[in-house]
Amino acid sequence: MDLIAELSARLPRERLLTDVASRERYRHDAAAWTPSAAPAVVALPETLEEVVAVVEAAGATGTPIVPRGAGTGLAGGANSTEGCIVLSLERMREIGPVDAAERTVVVQAGVLNEDLRRHVAEHGLWYPPDPASRAISTIGGNIATNAGGICCVKYGVTTDYVLGLTVVTADAQVARIGRATAKGVTGYDLTSLIVGSEGTLAIVVDATVRLLPLGGREDRALTATFASLPAAGEAVEAIARAGVVPAALELIDRTCLQAVQAWQDLGIADDAAAMLLIHLDEPGETGEALAAEVEALLRGAGATGVELASSTEEADRLLLARRLAHPALERYGSVLSEDVCVPRSRVAEMLGRIEAIAREADLTIANIAHAGDGNLHPLIVAPAGDEAARARALVAVDRIAEEGRALGGTVTGEHGVGLLKLAGAAAELDPAELAMHAAIKHALDPRGLLNPGKAFPPVGT
Numbered sequence: 001m002d003l004i005a006e007l008s009a010r011l012p013r014e015r016l017l018t019d020v021a022s023r024e025r026y027r028h029d030a031a032a033w034t035p036s037a038a039p040a041v042v043a044l045p046e047t048l049e050e051v052v053a054v055v056e057a058a059g060a061t062g063t064p065i066v067p068r069g070a071g072t073g074l075a076g077g078a079n080s081t082e083g084c085i086v087l088s089l090e091r092m093r094e095i096g097p098v099d100a101a102e103r104t105v106v107v108q109a110g111v112l113n114e115d116l117r118r119h120v121a122e123h124g125l126w127y128p129p130d131p132a133s134r135a136i137s138t139i140g141g142n143i144a145t146n147a148g149g150i151c152c153v154k155y156g157v158t159t160d161y162v163l164g165l166t167v168v169t170a171d172a173q174v175a176r177i178g179r180a181t182a183k184g185v186t187g188y189d190l191t192s193l194i195v196g197s198e199g200t201l202a203i204v205v206d207a208t209v210r211l212l213p214l215g216g217r218e219d220r221a222l223t224a225t226f227a228s229l230p231a232a233g234e235a236v237e238a239i240a241r242a243g244v245v246p247a248a249l250e251l252i253d254r255t256c257l258q259a260v261q262a263w264q265d266l267g268i269a270d271d272a273a274a275m276l277l278i279h280l281d282e283p284g285e286t287g288e289a290l291a292a293e294v295e296a297l298l299r300g301a302g303a304t305g306v307e308l309a310s311s312t313e314e315a316d317r318l319l320l321a322r323r324l325a326h327p328a329l330e331r332y333g334s335v336l337s338e339d340v341c342v343p344r345s346r347v348a349e350m351l352g353r354i355e356a357i358a359r360e361a362d363l364t365i366a367n368i369a370h371a372g373d374g375n376l377h378p379l380i381v382a383p384a385g386d387e388a389a390r391a392r393a394l395v396a397v398d399r400i401a402e403e404g405r406a407l408g409g410t411v412t413g414e415h416g417v418g419l420l421k422l423a424g425a426a427a428e429l430d431p432a433e434l435a436m437h438a439a440i441k442h443a444l445d446p447r448g449l450l451n452p453g454k455a456f457p458p459v460g461t
């Protein structure tokens with residue numbers, strides 16, 4: 001049966017893109033280094049019924065579907081495969097009425113994270129999950145990857161805010177799963193199962209998300225430079241030991257600092273081995289006392305310089321080095337963003353091992369890290385057009401994953417397995433756990449039409 005005919009029979013023609021340029025545009029996500037092929041067609045449904053129609057057409061023709069939000073994924077999860085349908089939710093951008101009493105809202109999958117945050121802020125509410133890509137990534141993509149972010153050290157990750165979902169299953173049924181209440185334990189927790197399933201179990205069409213009050217917080221930021229990585233690691237541990245939970249605790253390593261400083265003069269000292277950026281959001285005197293305590297802990301761990309900002313603007317200036325890290329490195333070539341997560345106490349040791357891998361592979365590997373939750377983002381740089389360096393970079397990805405696991409960590413803290421981390425996931429997942437993955441996939445998608453080959457490796461690899 002002809003796929004385009006099946007789709008055209010069910011959907012307005014303008015929902016379908018079949019020209020070469022459009023198909024190329026939807027070929028891969030932001031992990032351009034991972035394998036991809038042009039899809040047969042891109043479908044852009046605007047309603048739940050149209051999502052169902054796409055899944056029906058896929059079923060009728062046995063065509064795989066690659067669900068897609070904004071394509072900012074960093075693991076190749078939204079990469080298209082030969083002849084597939086890319087099902088993009090980008091046109092489903094409605095936000096329902098905010099329930100201020102229950103502090104919930106229903107949001108469609110294609111809404112950008114930042115648009116949701118802005119919308120609920122008008123009602124005095126806050127949607128905390130804050131991936132650095134929040135201005136460009138969708139809620140559907142955030143849910144499918146269980147996205148983290150900078151404030152998740154204190155406020156948790158996407159799954160902590162998803163109460164219920166409307167999904168379209170592989171056999172084109174609409175399922176409303178989960179709840180809209182503050183508590184609820186009826187049946188299996190299918191909502192949590194779908195969150196983080198990378199489009200392999202169902203298509204997320206909308207979500208009921210939990211919100212927090214916006215007020216009652218104040219911005220304070222501290223930055224501290226260190227002459228050695230172990231000293232920065234000691235500071236992270238000292239903060240944890242003292243029972244302080246910052247709203248953000250980020251680390252930038254020497255390579256990153258030098259790249260930022262070479263691009264835009266932020267006055268970063270040449271001999272700084274690492275910088276910690278700490279955001280505290282407790283209000284008033286409590287916040288002031290906490291900032292003083294953190295400053296003492298930083299100095300006690302050997303910080304060579306500490307700066308404190310007590311306004312949002314000042315805090316933004318101090319956090320600039322973190323925001324500039326990625327673009328600063330892109331000046332040297334294409335950047336592959338890694339995502340290993342280790343126990344907090346092993347962050348400094350892991351950074352040391354990454355430095356060794358960079359030397360072995362003869363590559364620049366810079367690091368930014370959500371140090372407060374042990375999640376490192378080594379940024380591996382390969383000069384443009386240097387195919388040998390790209391090949392070495394992909395080997396370095398596997399080496400970093402290996403070293404992370406050796407320190408008791410996991411191969412992906414927040415970006416997902418996609419295609420990039422299949423080898424690492426194969427090494428990490430227990431055989432019995434992997435068999436459970438296969439059984440769940442088979443139960444929910446027996447024909448393997450939803451994002452095949454992503455999120456977990458085949459059993460026996």
Ligand SMILES: Cc1cc2nc3c(=O)[nH]c(=O)nc-3n(C[C@H](O)[C@H](O)[C@H](O)COP(=O)(O)OP(=O)(O)OC[C@H]3O[C@@H](n4cnc5c(N)ncnc54)[C@H](O)[C@@H]3O)c2cc1C
Pocket residue numbers: 029030066067068069070071072073074076077078089109130131132133136137138139140141142143144145146147148149150198199200202203204205326414415451454
């Ligand atoms: C500059 C930059 C910074 C980033 N910072 C962070 C960060 O701080 N934290 C973090 O966690 N990630 C970060 N990311 C990665 C990325 O933005 C997140 O993974 C994000 O959640 C992806 O959203 P998306 O809409 O772009 O999804 P896509 O990339 O389109 O898709 C991601 C995955 O979700 C699936 N999917 C998408 N929509 C649906 C749906 N409606 N139903 C079912 N499956 C679906 C896709 O098949 C794919 O497997 C960053 C990326 C960039 C480029």
